[in-house]
Amino acid sequence: MAYLDQTRLSKFLSLHLRHNPSGLGLTLEEGGWVGVEALLTGCATRGVHLTRAELEQLVAADAKQRYAFDPTGTRIRAQQGHSVPVALGLAPLVPPALLYHGTVAAALPAIQREGLQKMQRHHVHLSSDAETARRVGSRRGKPVLLTIDAARLHAAGGIFYQSGNGVWLTDHVPQHTWSCNVRPQSRRAGTGELLPLPVHLFSVLLPMPDAQLLIDHTVEFVRAKFLHEGSGHDWEHIRRVWQVARALAQQTPQADPLVTELGALLHDVADWKFHGGDEEAGPRAARQWLQAQHAPEAVIQRVEAIIREISFKGLGVATPMSTVEGELVQDADRLDAIGAIGVARAFAYGGHKGRPLHDPNVAPIEHASFESYKQNTAPTINHFYEKLLHLRERLNTPAARRVAEERHHFMERFLAQFLREWDSQDVSA
Numbered sequence: 001m002a003y004l005d006q007t008r009l010s011k012f013l014s015l016h017l018r019h020n021p022s023g024l025g026l027t028l029e030e031g032g033w034v035g036v037e038a039l040l041t042g043c044a045t046r047g048v049h050l051t052r053a054e055l056e057q058l059v060a061a062d063a064k065q066r067y068a069f070d071p072t073g074t075r076i077r078a079q080q081g082h083s084v085p086v087a088l089g090l091a092p093l094v095p096p097a098l099l100y101h102g103t104v105a106a107a108l109p110a111i112q113r114e115g116l117q118k119m120q121r122h123h124v125h126l127s128s129d130a131e132t133a134r135r136v137g138s139r140r141g142k143p144v145l146l147t148i149d150a151a152r153l154h155a156a157g158g159i160f161y162q163s164g165n166g167v168w169l170t171d172h173v174p175q176h177t178w179s180c181n182v183r184p185q186s187r188r189a190g191t192g193e194l195l196p197l198p199v200h201l202f203s204v205l206l207p208m209p210d211a212q213l214l215i216d217h218t219v220e221f222v223r224a225k226f227l228h229e230g231s232g233h234d235w236e237h238i239r240r241v242w243q244v245a246r247a248l249a250q251q252t253p254q255a256d257p258l259v260t261e262l263g264a265l266l267h268d269v270a271d272w273k274f275h276g277g278d279e280e281a282g283p284r285a286a287r288q289w290l291q292a293q294h295a296p297e298a299v300i301q302r303v304e305a306i307i308r309e310i311s312f313k314g315l316g317v318a319t320p321m322s323t324v325e326g327e328l329v330q331d332a333d334r335l336d337a338i339g340a341i342g343v344a345r346a347f348a349y350g351g352h353k354g355r356p357l358h359d360p361n362v363a364p365i366e367h368a369s370f371e372s373y374k375q376n377t378a379p380t381i382n383h384f385y386e387k388l389l390h391l392r393e394r395l396n397t398p399a400a401r402r403v404a405e406e407r408h409h410f411m412e413r414f415l416a417q418f419l420r421e422w423d424s425q426d427v428s429a
Contacts, residue, residue: 006058006061008320008322009050009058010058010062010066011323012043012048012320012322013058013067013078014066014078014081014322015320015321015322015323015324015327016042017032017034017039017067017076017077017078018078018081018083018084019082019083019084019254019324020084020254020324020327020396021084022398023046023327023396024039024042024043024045024046025038025041025042025045026038026039028084028086029075030087030089031077031086031087031088031089032077032078032082032087032088033075033076033077034076034077035074035075036052036055036073036074036075036076037074039055039076040055046318046394047317047318047319047394049318055076056069059076064165065079065164065165065166066078066079066081067079068164068165079163079164079165079167080125080163080165080167080169081121081125082122083120083121083122083254084254086122088122088161088163090161090169091161092159092160093160093161093162094154095150095151095154095160095168095170096128096150096151097149097150097151098147098148098149098150098151099126099127099128099150099168100126100127100128100130100133100145100146100147101116101125101126101127101133101136101146101173101178102127102132102133102134102135102136102137102138102143102145103137103140103143103144103146104137104140104141104142104143104144104296104297104298105141105142105144106141106296106298107140107144107296107298111146111175112175113175114175115172115173115175115177115178116146116148116173116178117172118171118172120253120254120256122169123161123170124170124171124172124173125167125168125169126148126150126167126168126169126170126173127167127168128166128168130145130147133145133146139301140297140298141297141298141301147178148177148178149177149178150168152177153170153173153174158171158172159171214258214262214293215261215262215265217293218265218266218289219242219265221289222266222269223239225269226238230348230352231274231348231353232344232345232346232348232349233271233273233274233345233349237268237336238264238265238267238268240332240336240341241264241329241332241333241336242261242265242332243332244264244331244332244335244336244400245260245263245264245328245329245331245332246260248260248328248332248397248399251397251399252324252328252397254324255324255325255328256302256325259299259302259303259306259325260325260328260329262286262290262295262299262303263302263306263307263310263326263329266282266285266286266289266290266303266307267306267307267310267329267333268282269282269285269286269289269307270282270284270286272374277374279308279311280308282307282308283304283307283308286300286307287300287304290303302323302325305322305323306321306326306329306330309321309322309326309330310329310333312334312373312387312391312394313367313369313370313373314366314367314368314369314370314372314373315366315367315368315386315387315390316366316367316368316369317368317373319394321396327396327397328396328397330396331395331397331399331400332400334391334394334395334404335395335400335403335404335407337387337388337391338391338392338404338407338408338411339406339407339408339410340407340410342407342411343411343414346380346384346388347380349380350380350383353377355377355378355379355380356379356380357380357381358379358380358381358422359379360422362382363382364378364382364385364386365378365382365386366386367386381415381418384411384415388411389408389411389412391408392404392405392408
């Protein structure tokens with residue numbers, strides 16, 4: 001826990017216990033369980049060094065009790081929220097008469113058309129009290145509270161379960177079994193007087209752009225901004241990252257394609273390296289652009305998280321992503337930092353910064369903090385030993401790791417040849 005605060009560590013565990021166990025080399029057993037020692041070992045391989053005591057502290061301190069140990073204390077699981085196939089072994093129960101679900105206004109048109117869908121999860125998640133539901137909804141913006149007529153749905157054949165931490169689960173909540181705590185309003189022509197509108201008209205009033213149109217607009221925005229950039233962080237770099245992330249998303253059913261593509265396109269929109277070390281410059285710029293395009297708040301927040309978490313921060317700093325989409329974009333970005341393209345980009349950036357090619361008297365540094373890494377001004381060759389040669393082991397997906405093998409070996413061959421030529425060892429006496 002030395003590298004991550006409680007919130008980011010909880011997100012990291014949630015990602016791998018619910019959605020991507022293979023990212024830590026894990027396979028969920030029946031009931032969603034994994035061995036505690038296997039989990040700790042998997043975390044360590046990703047640079048997250050966690051002790052048994054720290055894991056127990058995290059589980060005990062989690063207000064939502066997302067995780068649980070089995071009676072023997074040797075296994076752990078997420079209580080609910082999985083997107084990978086798993087049978088939690090929960091028995092059907094009779095629900096309370098009313099249950100609650102927190103969402104945001106941007107999601108209401110789809111809910112009105114289709115009801116509450118489980119999406120990539122195994123179940124729709126419902127709360128037994130309104131305040132908990134509001135807190136859940138507030139993670140995505142201003143919360144909207146849905147009240148579910150659970151008794152009516154159960155009487156009609158709906159099946160309900162309850163997870164170990166009290167979350168109610170069901171497969172689907174149809175349109176006719178919920179009510180909303182807000183009604184949209186319009187203004188009487190010529191008076192400015194606010195009037196309630198029929199709920200079925202709500203979807204017409206919401207700024208919900210077509211996803212492909214949003215991506216197309218973002219492509220043009222980023223292309224225009226970075227077309228003639230000269231440090232190796234240009235439009236062609238962004239285009240490659242976008243293409244690779246999109247291909248990885250097509251192999252990852254639990255990934256949201258829109259979030260993945262927007263995260264890839266905007267990952268360098270305001271890189272801290274060119275903004276005085278300001279780590280929030282990128283998330284701010286992405287939010288400004290996406291808000292101008294009327295993107296849903298939930299999408300904006302997830303893209304911000306990708307940009308905030310994606311950067312390499314030094315060999316001694318773990319940089320796990322909190323979402324599947326973030327893992328895909330991070331892999332795509334890191335693949336573009338290695339191989340022949342990676343070599344070219346490294347020297348383009350070094351030249352942009354006025355750094356020497358090589359200085360045998362300047363030893364590479366294993367930066368233990370992000371602040372130390374930010375202040376690095378070493379020759380370009382050092383960058384291979386301080387970062388690029390370590391990226392192969394820090395990739396998230398098997399597909400990216402397969403591609404990385406050839407690119408990694410190319411860099412090793414390049415460095416061997418470079419150093420031979422540096423000392424003219426290839427020239428006969």
